[in-house]
Amino acid sequence: MSLGALLLIVIVLAILGAVAGRRRALGLVGGDKRALHSLPGHYGQVVFLFTAVPALVLTGLWLFLAPLLIDRMSSESLVGSSLTDDTAMTLVMTDVRRIARGLEVLSANGSLSESDISQMRADFSNVRVRMAEAGVALGADVGPQVFEAAKVYRDYSNTSRVLMNIAVIAVAIAGLFWSLTRISKDYRARNASEKFTVVMLIAASLVAVLTTFGIVFSLVFETYNFFRMHSAADFFFGLVWNPQFRGGSELGILPLLWGTFYVSFVALLFAVPIGLLAAIYMAEYASKPMRSVAKPLLELLAGIPTIVYGLFALITVGPFLRDYFAQPLGLGNSSSSVLTAGIVMGIMLIPFVSSLSDDIINAVPQSLRDGAYGLGSTRSETIRQVVMPAALPGIVGAVLLAASRAIGETMIVVMGAGAAAKLGLNPLEAMTTVTVKIVSQLTGDTEFASPETLVAFALGLTLFVFTLGLNIVALYIVRKYREQYE
């Protein structure tokens, strides 16, 4: 029975349970629903939840835990061979799983019977050819031990499948009958279903929070591995970024950080004034029809994928800056430059700054504006001297949030700023950022467990710490500002 069929059975059981629960509740009071504690639908809901949720949770856990257990059990048959190394073991286990899957396919399409499989011997039968028939390509002939392990693996997983089907359906039916018997006239079905809902909501938010912790944990773990292989002093204070395939790389983060901050600075220099002025126009001057057209148009910019901005940088802005500024001024010959990436990233950030600032300016109470107008201020005096000072903390928060986006941006920089790690001031020269180097270090051909690859995690963690700090400061400021008017 496939997983889909199993889930379908559980859901059908739950729906049947819901109908039965409703019937039973109504039946207990002779059809007079006023005599029930909760609405009849609530009783149905409770039965549905008690039938479906435990069964589905069990399925999820089984699917997650069973492979781990089966791996361990089938690898026991490999013990004694020369596979002491963890990495080699992982590789062999991959083969074991693939052969097991191949055997399953062959048995399913009828070309091998169960007795054929149990008689098959790696040293006599041509396993490789048979596996190729099943669509499983093996790099080398398999040893008898591995083949035996694969057979064991297949047996275990088939057994596990059957057990899971039985267990899940049993749990569903047990939940169904247990919750049905609990229904009585005074059973508080509404409260039970409310409580169940709360538990599910909490579980959903836990998933989000735990994932964040998982990400941080994996970053920290790999960073730790990196610092065991490479000196921290070189990483944090090194002025040269020069990874070598053969080892002995210089992996100083400073040129990358400099590039990141330079590009982000240019982007903010571009985005903050334009975004802010646009926000002031939208919030204070624009007529309703104007606003209803212009605001969505501006926010449309936020929906463009960053790779498209990258193309714009690569094909339009880069060559333009090179031909009309860099070359005539003798400042460089490269079409990728800090300025290119900065300007394009600035364009990307405009809607971000403007829509956040717009919200903040709108949140300044109208009574302050009235007060200023009542004293005979003009519109611009009111905005400059009353509205903006009141909105300033919130706007600073918006700018910081934009900055943390700029720091984390990758595609525009890859395509606009180039890949040369350099410490320089010339904005028309190519530079690169932390994010770009994370990509290039991880996508190369180097071995995973080398400092050249693992440095990506150290870079990622550094970036994470920077943007996290910025976000905390920004949110703190924004929240403080909100309190002022509540």
Next chain:
Amino acid sequence: MNVSVNLENDVDLAQHKIVAKNVQVYYGEKHAIKDVNINIQPCSVTAFIGPSGCGKSTFLRTLNRMNDTIDICRVEGNISIDGENIYDPRVDPVQLRAKVGMVFQKPNPFPKSIYENVAYGPRIHGLTRTKAELDEVVSASLQKAGLWNEVKDRLDEGGTGLSGGQQQRLCIARAIAVSPEVILMDEPCSALDPIATAKVEELIDELRSNYTIVIVTHSMQQAARVSQRTAFFHLGNLVEEGATQDIFTNPQDKRTQDYITGRFG
């Protein structure tokens, strides 16, 4: 008696600070103020009373053209202050509002220091030449608003940190600082406790000698305490206007009588 006085006053406009004739206000399609005629006397307190939504605040706001800031609002008719039509296209609403100050329902000090709050008006209108003059205006305004003794040692602190009643008196000081001739007050005590209300009422009574004050209030006791003349609005109409004592003791219109005796509103 009242009628004859009004007729006589109509002839001599100079006796009235504000004269409104056939004023209509529309919010989009809605006819919010219907054909209001009223004369407001200088150096006195005039109270506008009436049930919620009767148009008294709307009418108050026509007197310094605050309704201009609302897009869909349209005013017809004639309102003149000192004989000059304030809806004349040549009139600059910014200058008009310097002459006709306003205090709002909710205290709305700017998020600046106490000093800066009061100095704001004189600064934007360029009323003082030196820092010393500005200091003088600030302290005089705070004194007139009865706030000086409470804040003189902390002029640099934020205006939003004061209590509600102090904030409202700060707003009155802010309005006085531009030396207006008329002060409009839109339910200035509705957000204040009884003690703060008493202080503001006392202040209004003192300010009467120098300013023409128009106050909108929901409290009939307040109207009776602070005003010399009272106007009763109902459903956008000015039902009755006269000396406060007459309105409260001898109302001419049935609706006025019902309202002040608490039968509706």
